[in-house]
Amino acid sequence: MSTRPVRPATQLQTVVGLDPEVADALRERLAEVADSAVLRIVEEVPSYAGAWSGRMGAVIRNAVQLALGGFLTLATRQDADAPKAPAIEGAYQLGRGEARSGRTVEALLSAYRIGARASWRDMADVAVEAGVDAGQLARFAELVFAYIDELSAASVAGHTDELESSGRVRQRNLERLARALLTGAPADAVNAAAERADWEPPGALTAVVLAESQMSAALTALDPRTLQPTDDVPGLPEGHASLLVPGTGSAAARPALLRALQGTDAVVGPSVPWLEASASYRRALRCAALGLEGLVDSDEHLAALLLAADPDARADLRARVLAPLAELRPSTAEKLTDTLRSWLLHHGRREAVAEELFVHAQTVRYRVGQLREVYGDRLEDPAFVLDATLALA
Structure with missing residues (x-):
């Protein structure tokens, strides 16, 4: 998965130039400081409860050590242009990993704040023991928190990129699942698509x-x-x-x-x-x-x-049912067709047929008589009644 360049949130201009003896003392305590920071994060941020054990714990611990090591390299330089790329990239990848783990950006920023506070306290103790003067300690503190700002910004960028990327992938998988369902794809293919889409x-x-x-x-x-x-x-x-x-x-x-x-x-x-x-x-x-x-x-x-399932078949059925009326005048055939339809739908109830057709009941009786002359016994044949009902409905 590709990554985009991460622009630092701040430009670190502070020069500390720690003495080599102080830097060595801090490096000796680096693992201890990292462990302490991670433990504080796990204790104070609910989302990280249990994260210290297993693979994720190792990832977090390594990321903290990388960040602290990068900071010490920066703090011992005599200029403000010390390289930060490895630590920044590490923070970016940590942000992506945290998004994949389901932790929010708020939890990630809380972890940075707590980790920075714990790391500063431990490193300040070591620096004071090593004889750092007040002015240098103040610059040291300024550099710590500016550096943390850059790392947290890089992690937030990684977290955001991962969510956007994974969101696009999942959305595409959901769309493919929908298409597979609508087109009647085989069950095994649909089940596999649902699994890929986490649906x-x-x-x-x-x-x-x-x-x-x-x-x-x-x-x-x-x-x-x-x-x-x-x-x-x-x-x-x-x-x-x-x-x-x-x-x-x-x-x-x-x-x-x-x-x-x-x-x-x-x-x-x-x-x-x-x-x-x-x-x-x-x-x-x-x-x-x-x-x-x-x-x-x-x-x-x-x-x-x-x-409406087969319009041609229905048209053929209608033509067959109405064939006996074909020899009559068109106006008579139309009236008898309407009467036959209503008579079928109302099961022969004369008053109901008259009301629907807006004619007198005697008119209905006369027309039904005409139909019986044309169709004969077929009006009593269940098969014909079914055909006529479907054709004229």
Whole structure:
């Protein structure tokens, strides 16, 4: 993983020029000072509790020793341009490691403050014992805290870069997972994609198709784990987006989802087991093709979806059912078609048919008589009744 150059937060202009004897005394105590600083950090910053043991403890201890060693090199120089690159780079990498460990930048800065205070106290004691005068000690203190400022700035930069980098990688993995789900990729590939994205599969997923302009508003009201593919998804209409909303699959979950989408023109597919999300997406697309307006719950339009599944087959069925009326005058055929449809849907209840068609009940009786003349016993045949209901619904 690449790193960007780290600009120091301050320019260290203080010259201390510690005597070699003082520097040697400090170097002899370097490991002790580093251990003391780390122990204080672990004690006072809750995020570092238990970090002293194991690999992370060694990383932190080495980083502190590197920083202190770099500082002593700086403090023994007679000019203000002593090289700081190794310590700065070490601080930068420490910041990246802390981000990967899940610790916040606030915890990192607290660790620097506490470590600086502990290190200064121990190093000042050694310096005073070695005979450093008051003026030199003051410059020494100034250099310590300016140096810590630079290291902490470098660590914050590393922490920020790591979060940005890992965030982009995870977002890309989430987008790939969404696409794999929507396109019906094999289960093993989808499970692997979920693992790479560090995404815990829910009990169910619901596909939602909506206008791109409404997507941001919808996402604010939905579960944060909602998946959003950004690549082209097969079948998605121009100017529309798709979402996969996690849920439990319980009866109460769907009303809550519909409430969250109020005010949008979203089409909501069925809730399905998460690995079957492509089925929810396909149904949402078919429902969107019906041209309904507002918030559309596909569960409320199953009959319309069934009838629209094969338009050519439905047209052929309609033509076959209405074939006996083809020899009649067009106006008569149209009236009898409307009467047949209403008679089927109202199960032969004459008053209900008359009310729907705005005609007298006797007119309905006359037309049904005409239909019986044309169709004969087929009006009592369950198979024909089913065909006619589907064709005319």
